[in-house]
Amino acid sequence: xxxxxxxxxxxxxxxxxxxxxxxxxxxxxxxxxxxxxxxxxxxxxxxxxxxxxxxxxxxxxxxxxxxxxxxxxxxxxxxxxxxxxxxxxxxxxxxxxxxxxxxxxxxxxxxxxxxxxxxxxxxxxxxxxxxxxxxxxxxxxxxxxxxxxxxxxxxxxxxxxxxxxxxxxxxxxxxxxxxxxxxxxxxxxxxxxxxxxxxxxxxxxxxxxxxxxxxxxxxxxxxxxxxxxxxxxxxxxxxxxxxxxxxxxxxxxxxxxxxxxxxxxxxxxxxxxxxxxxxxxxxxxxxxxxxxxxxxxxxxxxxxxxxxxxxxxxxxxxxxxxxxxxxxxxxxxxxxxxxxxxxxxxxxxxxxxxxxxxxxxxxxxxxxxxxxxxxxxxxxxxxxxxxxxxxxxxxxxxxxxxxxxxxxxxxxxxxxxxxxxxxxxxxxxxxxxxxx
Numbered sequence: 001x002x003x004x005x006x007x008x009x010x011x012x013x014x015x016x017x018x019x020x021x022x023x024x025x026x027x028x029x030x031x032x033x034x035x036x037x038x039x040x041x042x043x044x045x046x047x048x049x050x051x052x053x054x055x056x057x058x059x060x061x062x063x064x065x066x067x068x069x070x071x072x073x074x075x076x077x078x079x080x081x082x083x084x085x086x087x088x089x090x091x092x093x094x095x096x097x098x099x100x101x102x103x104x105x106x107x108x109x110x111x112x113x114x115x116x117x118x119x120x121x122x123x124x125x126x127x128x129x130x131x132x133x134x135x136x137x138x139x140x141x142x143x144x145x146x147x148x149x150x151x152x153x154x155x156x157x158x159x160x161x162x163x164x165x166x167x168x169x170x171x172x173x174x175x176x177x178x179x180x181x182x183x184x185x186x187x188x189x190x191x192x193x194x195x196x197x198x199x200x201x202x203x204x205x206x207x208x209x210x211x212x213x214x215x216x217x218x219x220x221x222x223x224x225x226x227x228x229x230x231x232x233x234x235x236x237x238x239x240x241x242x243x244x245x246x247x248x249x250x251x252x253x254x255x256x257x258x259x260x261x262x263x264x265x266x267x268x269x270x271x272x273x274x275x276x277x278x279x280x281x282x283x284x285x286x287x288x289x290x291x292x293x294x295x296x297x298x299x300x301x302x303x304x305x306x307x308x309x310x311x312x313x314x315x316x317x318x319x320x321x322x323x324x325x326x327x328x329x330x331x332x333x334x335x336x337x338x339x340x341x342x343x344x345x346x347x348x349x350x351x352x353x354x355x356x357x358x359x360x361x362x363x364x365x366x367x368x369x370x371x372x373x374x375x376x377x378x379x380x381x382x383x384x385x386x387x388x389x390x391x392x393x394x395x396x397x398x399x400x401x402x403x404x405x406x407x408x409x410x411x412x413x414x415x416x417x418x419x420x421x422x423x424x425x426x427x428x429x430x431x432x433x434x435x436x
Contacts, residue, residue: 283297
């Protein structure tokens with residue numbers, strides 16, 4: 001708030017305004033004023049007239065300058081251009097992180113990019129989480145980062161699997177696939193953590209996504225990921241969520257999109273209610289040596305995942321073609337820290353390479369569907385789960401630096417738009433000879 005300058009100055013020096021008031025009170029007498037007028041009139045009349053002329057010239061000059069600045073660009077601009085001059089004068093607006101850039105502003109215009117010779121489309125599928133997808137940390141996902149990731153993933157696989165709907169991650173992934181015009185199917189996940197608010201948010205985001213993009217690139221919907229294993233939901237409750245999504249998909253005109261969960265517990269109860277069996281299979285946590293991990297995986301997959309589906313189909317009188325498929329939704333090996341072993345299983349880049357070399361091409365040859373875990377390291381997991389190893393399962397580090405000199409190079413069944421058939425390996429044993 002401003003104060004009165006007079007009173008403020010007076011408080012500093014009381015004699016200040018007294019002195020100035022005495023000066024202004026010394027007025028001239030009438031005769032002195034009359035004599036002064038004569039002299040001043042003679043001296044100033046000429047100067048006043050010159051002053052008026054000068055001011056008029058200055059005002060006219062200013063008016064001419066303003067007119068020139070306004071009119072001349074319009075005249076000459078009209079002679080050299082056509083259309084809306086205002087639009088042509090504007091600078092282009094840079095794309096924001098919230099909205100996807102136009103195709104011409106993409107780093108790989110017209111869907112062209114330089115392939116990495118170390119990468120080959122040899123993986124059946126890969127698990128993918130973009131950076132910045134933690135809802136509780138206010139997200140932060142950037143579309144240009146998703147574009148960069150998808151341009152690498154396209155060189156490795158035709159299928160990716162996401163872990164949630166938060167932070168617009170699924171929408172940005174589908175926008176990138178559409179914008180880059182690539183052949184890629186996506187498994188979506190409605191995250192289940194026992195919190196009804198979390199699930200409702202994921203659920204609503206999924207239906208909005210389906211309205212926007214349709215189902216062309218959605219190859220499956222997983223209702224939860226190991227939520228029963230984490231004891232965050234009861235099996236019967238999860239089954240009700242699966243049934244609800246299946247029913248609404250049918251009502252919405254997408255009965256062909258398979259619905260399931262990703263779970264390692266209570267499979268006998270879940271199998272009849274889901275369209276496929278997805279299981280996260282990790283030889284590392286079984287404590288195997290890296291050189292034995294692939295063989296351990298074949299046995300586990302048959303005994304725990306494939307055999308129960310075959311037996312269920314047999315009990316219902318269904319043939320092999322009608323048997324529900326089983327999928328390894330995660331398989332991989334951590335690369336750090338080396339001292340965090342599980343029995344004989346040691347985190348290291350070398351051991352991850354051994355599993356890559358012994359599993360990927362052989363799984364393709366056997367026609368065993370799998371999603372490699374995972375695309376790139378996730379530093380946030382060490383804090384979120386209080387488990388350092390969780391952050392270092394990527395083929396790439398967090399900055400997209402490849403950890404290996406090369407990756408597997410072999411043939412694999414590729415996804416094609418509109419195809420929801422899941423390949424299946426020949427059983428390791430006979431259902432007739434085994435008891436469940």
